[in-house]
Amino acid sequence: MNDDVFSFTESGGATENLLNSYEYLIEISQQLNSTLDLSALLHKIISAAERLTDTEAASIMLLDPKTGDLRFEITSNLNPNETDSIVVPMEGSTAGWIVQHGEPRVIEDVTKEPSHYHGVDDRLAFETRNLLGVPMRTHNKVIGVLQALNKHNDQRFNEQDIKILTTLASQAAIAIENARLFQQSDFIAEMVHELRTPLVALKASTALMLRPDLPEDRRVDIIHDMQSETERLISMTSDFLNLARLESGRAQLDKTDFDMQKLIRESVNVVQQQASDKDINVVITGGNFVVSGDRGKIKQVLLNLLTNAIKYNREKGTIAIALRPNQDQQDKSFVEVSVKDTGYGISKDNQQHMFQKFYRVANTAGFTQGTGLGLVISKHIVEAHKGAIWMESQEGVGSTFHFTLPLAQKY
Ligand SMILES: Nc1ncnc2c1ncn2[C@@H]1O[C@H](COP(=O)(O)OP(=O)(O)OP(=O)(O)O)[C@@H](O)[C@H]1O
Ligand SMILES: [Mg+2]
Incomplete structure:
Protein backbone atom coordinates (compact mmCIF):
# COMPACT_ATOMS: atom_id res chain seq x y z
CA MET A 1 0.00 0.00 0.00
CA ASN A 2 2.72 2.34 1.03
CA ASP A 3 4.67 1.40 -2.04
CA ASP A 4 1.68 2.22 -4.25
CA VAL A 5 1.24 5.63 -2.70
CA PHE A 6 4.93 6.25 -3.12
CA SER A 7 4.98 5.23 -6.76
CA PHE A 8 1.86 7.31 -7.44
CA THR A 9 3.50 10.40 -5.95
CA GLU A 10 6.63 9.63 -7.90
CA SER A 11 4.88 9.30 -11.22
CA GLY A 12 2.63 12.27 -10.37
CA GLY A 13 5.77 14.29 -9.72
CA ALA A 14 7.33 13.16 -12.96
CA THR A 15 4.24 14.07 -14.97
CA GLU A 16 4.11 17.43 -13.28
CA ASN A 17 7.78 17.95 -14.11
CA LEU A 18 7.17 17.03 -17.69
CA LEU A 19 4.24 19.43 -17.94
CA ASN A 20 6.27 22.19 -16.34
CA SER A 21 9.08 21.54 -18.80
CA TYR A 22 6.76 21.70 -21.81
CA GLU A 23 5.06 24.81 -20.48
CA TYR A 24 8.47 26.44 -20.10
CA LEU A 25 9.48 25.20 -23.55
CA ILE A 26 6.43 26.86 -25.11
CA GLU A 27 7.10 30.08 -23.24
CA ILE A 28 10.78 30.16 -24.21
CA SER A 29 9.97 29.34 -27.87
CA GLN A 30 7.71 32.37 -28.00
CA GLN A 31 10.44 34.52 -26.48
CA LEU A 32 13.02 33.19 -28.96
CA ASN A 33 10.78 33.99 -31.88
CA SER A 34 10.49 37.59 -30.82
CA THR A 35 14.24 38.15 -30.31
CA LEU A 36 16.22 39.38 -33.30
CA ASP A 37 19.38 40.29 -31.43
CA LEU A 38 21.69 37.30 -31.99
CA SER A 39 23.71 37.66 -28.81
CA ALA A 40 20.60 38.00 -26.57
CA LEU A 41 19.16 35.01 -28.37
CA LEU A 42 22.19 32.82 -27.70
CA HIS A 43 22.10 33.72 -23.99
CA LYS A 44 18.42 32.81 -23.76
CA ILE A 45 18.94 29.48 -25.52
CA ILE A 46 21.70 28.26 -23.24
CA SER A 47 19.96 29.27 -20.04
CA ALA A 48 16.81 27.48 -21.25
CA ALA A 49 18.87 24.40 -22.17
CA GLU A 50 20.39 24.25 -18.68
CA ARG A 51 17.05 24.64 -16.98
CA LEU A 52 15.24 22.10 -19.15
CA THR A 53 17.87 19.39 -18.76
CA ASP A 54 18.85 20.24 -15.18
CA THR A 55 22.51 20.62 -16.05
CA GLU A 56 25.43 22.76 -14.88
CA ALA A 57 26.16 24.35 -18.23
CA ALA A 58 25.19 24.48 -21.88
CA SER A 59 26.92 25.58 -25.05
CA ILE A 60 26.23 26.35 -28.69
CA MET A 61 28.46 25.67 -31.67
CA LEU A 62 27.47 27.00 -35.07
CA LEU A 63 28.72 26.14 -38.52
CA ASP A 64 30.61 29.04 -40.05
CA PRO A 65 29.06 29.45 -43.52
CA LYS A 66 32.33 30.92 -44.82
CA THR A 67 34.80 28.27 -43.76
CA GLY A 68 32.56 25.30 -42.94
CA ASP A 69 34.21 25.20 -39.49
CA LEU A 70 32.26 24.45 -36.36
CA ARG A 71 32.77 27.37 -33.98
CA PHE A 72 32.02 27.82 -30.32
CA GLU A 73 29.57 30.70 -30.05
CA ILE A 74 28.66 30.73 -26.40
CA THR A 75 28.80 28.68 -23.24
CA SER A 76 27.18 29.39 -19.88
CA ASN A 77 29.04 30.89 -16.91
CA LEU A 78 31.88 31.90 -19.18
CA ASN A 79 32.72 35.05 -21.01
CA PRO A 80 31.45 34.76 -24.62
CA ASN A 81 34.55 36.65 -25.87
CA GLU A 82 36.76 33.83 -24.65
CA THR A 83 35.01 31.39 -26.92
CA ASP A 84 35.46 33.63 -29.97
CA SER A 85 38.13 31.83 -31.84
CA ILE A 86 37.59 28.24 -30.70
CA VAL A 87 37.12 25.98 -33.67
CA VAL A 88 35.94 22.45 -32.91
CA PRO A 89 37.28 19.93 -35.44
CA MET A 90 34.56 18.37 -37.58
CA GLU A 91 36.35 15.02 -37.74
CA GLY A 92 36.84 13.17 -34.49
CA SER A 93 34.71 15.37 -32.23
CA THR A 94 31.30 14.64 -30.70
CA ALA A 95 29.83 17.87 -32.07
CA GLY A 96 31.21 17.09 -35.53
CA TRP A 97 29.59 13.66 -35.35
CA ILE A 98 26.23 15.23 -34.41
CA VAL A 99 26.40 17.65 -37.37
CA GLN A 100 27.38 14.93 -39.82
CA HIS A 101 24.74 12.43 -38.64
CA GLY A 102 22.04 14.94 -37.74
CA GLU A 103 21.27 12.92 -34.60
CA PRO A 104 21.47 13.52 -30.85
CA ARG A 105 24.22 11.92 -28.81
CA VAL A 106 24.68 11.22 -25.11
CA ILE A 107 28.09 10.72 -23.59
CA GLU A 108 27.78 9.28 -20.10
CA ASP A 109 31.43 9.65 -19.20
CA VAL A 110 33.68 11.77 -21.36
CA THR A 111 36.82 10.21 -19.88
CA LYS A 112 35.79 6.91 -21.48
CA GLU A 113 34.94 8.46 -24.83
CA PRO A 114 37.88 8.69 -27.22
CA SER A 115 35.95 10.99 -29.61
CA HIS A 116 35.44 13.69 -26.98
CA TYR A 117 37.33 16.84 -27.90
CA HIS A 118 39.00 18.27 -24.79
CA GLY A 119 40.31 21.42 -26.46
CA VAL A 120 37.43 23.58 -25.26
CA ASP A 121 37.58 22.41 -21.64
CA ASP A 122 41.31 23.06 -21.61
CA ARG A 123 40.86 26.58 -22.95
CA LEU A 124 37.98 27.45 -20.64
CA ALA A 125 39.13 25.65 -17.49
CA PHE A 126 35.88 23.69 -17.31
CA GLU A 127 35.54 19.99 -16.63
CA THR A 128 32.91 18.22 -18.70
CA ARG A 129 31.86 14.92 -17.09
CA ASN A 130 28.89 13.98 -19.24
CA LEU A 131 26.97 15.62 -22.03
CA LEU A 132 23.96 15.55 -24.29
CA GLY A 133 24.39 17.12 -27.72
CA VAL A 134 21.59 17.65 -30.26
CA PRO A 135 21.62 19.02 -33.81
CA MET A 136 20.21 22.50 -34.43
CA ARG A 137 18.15 21.98 -37.53
CA THR A 138 16.26 24.31 -39.90
CA HIS A 139 14.57 23.16 -43.10
CA ASN A 140 16.57 19.93 -43.26
CA LYS A 141 19.84 21.75 -42.75
CA VAL A 142 21.94 21.43 -39.59
CA ILE A 143 23.32 24.84 -38.60
CA GLY A 144 25.02 23.80 -35.37
CA VAL A 145 24.93 21.86 -32.14
CA LEU A 146 23.35 22.59 -28.76
CA GLN A 147 24.96 20.80 -25.83
CA ALA A 148 23.93 20.37 -22.21
CA LEU A 149 26.83 19.56 -19.91
CA ASN A 150 27.07 17.80 -16.52
CA LYS A 151 23.69 16.66 -15.24
CA HIS A 152 23.11 17.80 -11.65
CA ASN A 153 23.37 15.29 -8.77
CA ASP A 154 25.13 12.76 -10.98
CA GLN A 155 21.88 11.85 -12.73
CA ARG A 156 21.90 10.31 -16.19
CA PHE A 157 20.44 11.91 -19.30
CA ASN A 158 17.08 10.29 -20.14
CA GLU A 159 14.73 10.12 -23.14
CA GLN A 160 12.84 13.18 -21.94
CA ASP A 161 16.04 15.26 -21.87
CA ILE A 162 16.80 14.22 -25.43
CA LYS A 163 13.29 15.06 -26.67
CA ILE A 164 13.09 18.38 -24.90
CA LEU A 165 16.57 19.54 -25.88
CA THR A 166 15.93 18.50 -29.51
CA THR A 167 12.71 20.54 -29.56
CA LEU A 168 14.47 23.53 -28.01
CA ALA A 169 17.32 23.19 -30.54
CA SER A 170 15.00 23.34 -33.55
CA GLN A 171 13.14 26.35 -32.17
CA ALA A 172 16.52 27.95 -31.45
CA ALA A 173 17.83 27.18 -34.95
CA ILE A 174 14.86 28.89 -36.59
CA ALA A 175 15.23 31.91 -34.31
CA ILE A 176 18.97 32.14 -35.14
CA GLU A 177 18.25 31.98 -38.88
CA ASN A 178 15.65 34.73 -38.48
CA ALA A 179 18.08 36.92 -36.55
CA ARG A 180 20.69 36.40 -39.28
CA LEU A 181 18.20 37.29 -42.01
CA PHE A 182 17.23 40.37 -40.06
CA GLN A 183 20.88 41.42 -39.80
CA GLN A 184 21.15 40.97 -43.54
CA SER A 185 18.09 43.11 -44.23
CA ASP A 186 19.49 45.72 -41.85
CA PHE A 187 22.65 45.75 -43.94
CA ILE A 188 20.64 46.26 -47.13
CA ALA A 189 18.74 49.15 -45.54
CA GLU A 190 21.98 50.82 -44.44
CA MET A 191 23.53 50.24 -47.85
CA VAL A 192 20.66 51.92 -49.63
CA HIS A 193 20.80 54.76 -47.14
CA GLU A 194 24.53 55.26 -47.86
CA LEU A 195 23.87 55.36 -51.60
CA ARG A 196 21.38 58.15 -51.15
CA THR A 197 23.93 60.83 -50.23
CA PRO A 198 25.95 60.77 -53.47
CA LEU A 199 22.76 60.28 -55.50
CA VAL A 200 21.11 63.33 -53.93
CA ALA A 201 24.29 65.34 -54.60
CA LEU A 202 24.27 64.20 -58.24
CA LYS A 203 20.63 65.20 -58.63
CA ALA A 204 21.33 68.64 -57.21
CA SER A 205 24.24 69.07 -59.62
CA THR A 206 22.16 68.13 -62.67
CA ALA A 207 19.51 70.66 -61.60
CA LEU A 208 22.19 73.34 -61.36
CA MET A 209 23.62 72.42 -64.76
CA LEU A 210 20.27 73.05 -66.37
CA ARG A 211 20.25 76.68 -65.31
CA PRO A 212 20.76 78.82 -68.42
CA ASP A 213 22.48 81.64 -66.51
CA LEU A 214 25.24 79.36 -65.15
CA PRO A 215 28.73 80.79 -65.83
CA GLU A 216 31.14 78.51 -67.69
CA ASP A 217 33.68 78.16 -64.84
CA ARG A 218 30.90 77.11 -62.41
CA ARG A 219 29.78 74.53 -64.96
CA VAL A 220 33.27 72.97 -65.00
CA ASP A 221 33.37 72.87 -61.19
CA ILE A 222 30.01 71.12 -61.07
CA ILE A 223 31.13 68.54 -63.62
CA HIS A 224 34.18 67.79 -61.45
CA ASP A 225 31.92 67.36 -58.41
CA MET A 226 29.69 65.04 -60.41
CA GLN A 227 32.71 63.04 -61.46
CA SER A 228 33.91 62.57 -57.90
CA GLU A 229 30.43 61.65 -56.62
CA THR A 230 30.11 59.10 -59.43
CA GLU A 231 33.49 57.62 -58.51
CA ARG A 232 32.37 57.39 -54.92
CA LEU A 233 29.23 55.59 -55.97
CA ILE A 234 31.26 53.10 -57.99
CA SER A 235 33.65 52.43 -55.13
CA MET A 236 30.75 52.07 -52.68
CA THR A 237 28.89 49.60 -54.84
CA SER A 238 32.02 47.51 -55.29
CA ASP A 239 32.55 47.57 -51.49
CA PHE A 240 28.97 46.39 -50.97
CA LEU A 241 29.38 43.61 -53.47
CA ASN A 242 32.71 42.53 -52.01
CA LEU A 243 31.33 42.46 -48.52
CA ALA A 244 28.18 40.58 -49.52
CA ARG A 245 30.36 37.95 -51.25
CA LEU A 246 32.75 37.67 -48.32
CA GLU A 247 29.90 37.38 -45.80
CA SER A 248 28.04 34.72 -47.69
CA GLY A 249 31.18 32.66 -48.21
CA ARG A 250 30.89 32.98 -51.99
CA ALA A 251 34.19 34.84 -52.33
N1 LIG B 1 44.39 54.97 -38.88
C1 LIG B 1 43.30 55.49 -38.32
N2 LIG B 1 43.37 56.53 -37.44
C2 LIG B 1 42.27 57.04 -36.88
N3 LIG B 1 41.01 56.59 -37.10
C3 LIG B 1 40.87 55.57 -37.97
C4 LIG B 1 42.00 54.96 -38.61
N4 LIG B 1 41.55 53.97 -39.40
C5 LIG B 1 40.21 53.95 -39.26
N5 LIG B 1 39.80 54.91 -38.42
C6 LIG B 1 38.41 55.18 -38.00
O1 LIG B 1 37.66 54.00 -38.24
C7 LIG B 1 36.58 54.26 -39.11
C8 LIG B 1 36.32 53.05 -39.98
O2 LIG B 1 37.38 52.84 -40.91
P1 LIG B 1 37.08 52.13 -42.28
O3 LIG B 1 38.34 52.05 -43.06
O4 LIG B 1 36.35 50.87 -41.99
O5 LIG B 1 36.03 53.10 -42.97
P2 LIG B 1 36.24 54.50 -43.66
O6 LIG B 1 37.68 54.78 -43.89
O7 LIG B 1 35.46 55.48 -42.87
O8 LIG B 1 35.47 54.26 -45.03
P3 LIG B 1 35.88 53.27 -46.24
O9 LIG B 1 34.75 52.28 -46.26
O10 LIG B 1 35.95 54.13 -47.42
O11 LIG B 1 37.19 52.62 -45.86
C9 LIG B 1 36.97 55.51 -39.87
O12 LIG B 1 35.85 56.22 -40.29
C10 LIG B 1 37.76 56.29 -38.82
O13 LIG B 1 36.86 56.98 -37.99
MG1 LIG C 1 38.88 53.18 -44.84
Missing part, protein backbone atom coordinates in the same frame (compact mmCIF):
# COMPACT_ATOMS: atom_id res chain seq x y z
CA GLN A 252 36.89 32.52 -53.62
CA LEU A 253 40.54 33.01 -52.75
CA ASP A 254 42.79 32.96 -55.75
CA LYS A 255 45.97 31.85 -53.96
CA THR A 256 49.54 32.26 -55.15
CA ASP A 257 52.92 32.62 -53.45
CA PHE A 258 54.18 36.20 -53.63
CA ASP A 259 56.66 38.60 -52.09
CA MET A 260 54.90 40.66 -49.44
CA GLN A 261 57.38 43.54 -49.46
CA LYS A 262 56.94 43.98 -53.18
CA LEU A 263 53.17 44.12 -52.76
CA ILE A 264 53.57 46.72 -50.01
CA ARG A 265 55.75 48.90 -52.27
CA GLU A 266 53.23 48.53 -55.08
CA SER A 267 50.38 49.58 -52.76
CA VAL A 268 52.32 52.55 -51.41
CA ASN A 269 52.81 53.72 -55.01
CA VAL A 270 49.05 53.75 -55.52
CA VAL A 271 48.49 56.11 -52.57
CA GLN A 272 51.75 58.09 -52.93
CA GLN A 273 50.07 61.14 -54.44
CA GLN A 274 47.45 61.22 -51.70
CA ALA A 275 50.24 61.04 -49.07
CA SER A 276 52.31 63.74 -50.78
CA ASP A 277 49.29 66.05 -50.86
CA LYS A 278 49.35 65.97 -47.05
CA ASP A 279 53.17 65.98 -46.86
CA ILE A 280 53.12 62.54 -45.27
CA ASN A 281 56.27 60.45 -45.32
CA VAL A 282 55.94 56.68 -45.82
CA VAL A 283 58.68 54.34 -44.56
CA ILE A 284 58.89 50.57 -45.05
CA THR A 285 61.06 48.32 -42.83
CA GLY A 286 61.55 44.56 -42.52
CA GLY A 287 62.78 41.71 -44.64
CA ASN A 288 61.41 39.67 -47.49
CA PHE A 289 58.58 37.28 -46.78
CA VAL A 290 56.86 35.01 -49.26
CA VAL A 291 53.20 34.83 -48.42
CA SER A 292 50.61 32.37 -49.66
CA GLY A 293 47.34 34.12 -50.39
CA ASP A 294 45.08 36.04 -52.73
CA ARG A 295 47.37 38.86 -53.86
CA GLY A 296 44.57 41.10 -55.16
CA LYS A 297 42.51 40.84 -51.99
CA ILE A 298 45.52 41.37 -49.73
CA LYS A 299 46.37 44.47 -51.76
CA GLN A 300 42.85 45.68 -50.96
CA VAL A 301 43.60 45.26 -47.22
CA LEU A 302 46.86 47.20 -47.57
CA LEU A 303 45.23 49.95 -49.61
CA ASN A 304 42.50 50.40 -47.05
CA LEU A 305 44.93 50.55 -44.12
CA LEU A 306 47.20 52.95 -46.02
CA THR A 307 44.31 55.19 -47.11
CA ASN A 308 43.11 55.29 -43.50
CA ALA A 309 46.62 56.07 -42.26
CA ILE A 310 46.67 59.03 -44.69
CA LYS A 311 43.07 60.21 -44.23
CA TYR A 312 43.22 60.11 -40.43
CA ASN A 313 46.79 61.40 -40.17
CA ARG A 314 47.93 64.96 -39.59
CA GLU A 315 49.71 67.12 -42.17
CA LYS A 316 53.47 66.31 -42.31
CA GLY A 317 52.86 63.07 -40.40
CA THR A 318 54.50 59.70 -41.03
CA ILE A 319 53.38 56.19 -41.86
CA ALA A 320 55.69 53.35 -40.85
CA ILE A 321 55.02 49.95 -42.39
CA ALA A 322 56.84 47.04 -40.78
CA LEU A 323 57.13 43.36 -41.63
CA ARG A 324 58.17 40.81 -39.03
CA PRO A 325 57.83 37.09 -38.41
CA ASN A 326 54.98 36.05 -36.16
CA GLN A 327 54.97 32.64 -34.52
CA ASP A 328 51.98 33.11 -32.23
CA GLN A 329 49.54 31.09 -34.22
CA GLN A 330 49.67 27.32 -34.09
CA ASP A 331 50.94 25.03 -36.85
CA LYS A 332 51.98 27.54 -39.45
CA SER A 333 54.39 30.39 -39.57
CA PHE A 334 52.85 33.75 -40.17
CA VAL A 335 54.18 37.12 -41.14
CA GLU A 336 52.93 40.18 -39.30
CA VAL A 337 52.44 43.43 -41.14
CA SER A 338 51.85 46.63 -39.23
CA VAL A 339 50.84 50.06 -40.46
CA LYS A 340 51.57 52.79 -37.95
CA ASP A 341 50.46 56.39 -38.30
CA THR A 342 50.91 59.64 -36.41
CA GLY A 343 47.27 60.67 -36.64
CA TYR A 344 44.49 61.60 -34.27
CA GLY A 345 44.34 58.18 -32.69
CA ILE A 346 41.15 56.43 -31.64
CA SER A 347 39.60 56.56 -28.15
CA LYS A 348 39.14 53.33 -26.18
CA ASP A 349 35.35 53.56 -26.62
CA ASN A 350 35.59 53.89 -30.38
CA GLN A 351 38.22 51.15 -30.66
CA GLN A 352 35.60 48.54 -29.73
CA HIS A 353 33.54 49.40 -32.80
CA MET A 354 36.36 49.72 -35.31
CA PHE A 355 35.54 46.50 -37.20
CA GLN A 356 31.76 47.06 -37.33
CA LYS A 357 29.91 47.81 -40.53
CA PHE A 358 29.37 51.50 -41.30
CA TYR A 359 31.07 52.60 -38.08
CA ARG A 360 32.90 55.90 -38.43
CA VAL A 361 34.29 57.99 -35.58
CA ALA A 362 32.08 61.05 -35.38
CA ASN A 363 34.79 63.72 -35.14
CA THR A 364 36.72 62.49 -38.19
CA ALA A 365 33.70 61.45 -40.28
CA GLY A 366 32.82 65.12 -40.76
CA PHE A 367 35.84 66.05 -42.85
CA THR A 368 36.87 62.79 -44.54
CA GLN A 369 35.04 60.67 -47.04
CA GLY A 370 34.32 57.04 -46.39
CA THR A 371 31.63 54.47 -45.87
CA GLY A 372 32.95 52.68 -42.81
CA LEU A 373 33.33 49.34 -44.60
CA GLY A 374 37.07 49.27 -45.32
CA LEU A 375 38.09 47.65 -42.04
CA VAL A 376 35.17 45.21 -42.07
CA ILE A 377 36.18 44.03 -45.55
CA SER A 378 39.85 43.85 -44.47
CA LYS A 379 38.94 41.69 -41.47
CA HIS A 380 36.97 39.29 -43.65
CA ILE A 381 39.86 38.98 -46.11
CA VAL A 382 42.52 38.43 -43.44
CA GLU A 383 40.38 35.88 -41.60
CA ALA A 384 39.61 34.02 -44.81
CA HIS A 385 43.40 33.50 -44.94
CA LYS A 386 43.30 32.23 -41.32
CA GLY A 387 45.15 35.35 -40.22
CA ALA A 388 44.16 37.92 -37.60
CA ILE A 389 43.78 41.70 -37.64
CA TRP A 390 43.88 43.99 -34.62
CA MET A 391 44.78 47.52 -33.67
CA GLU A 392 46.24 49.66 -30.93
CA SER A 393 45.90 53.38 -30.63
CA GLN A 394 46.57 56.33 -28.42
CA GLU A 395 44.57 59.48 -28.77
CA GLY A 396 46.63 62.38 -30.05
CA VAL A 397 49.61 60.09 -30.80
CA GLY A 398 48.48 57.70 -33.52
CA SER A 399 47.25 54.23 -34.35
CA THR A 400 48.84 50.98 -35.48
CA PHE A 401 46.91 48.33 -37.38
CA HIS A 402 48.44 44.84 -37.46
CA PHE A 403 47.53 41.80 -39.49
CA THR A 404 49.00 38.35 -40.02
CA LEU A 405 49.14 36.13 -43.09
CA PRO A 406 50.44 32.59 -43.60
CA LEU A 407 53.90 32.24 -45.10
CA ALA A 408 54.25 30.01 -48.14
CA GLN A 409 55.22 26.52 -46.91
CA LYS A 410 58.35 25.92 -48.94
CA TYR A 411 60.17 29.07 -47.81
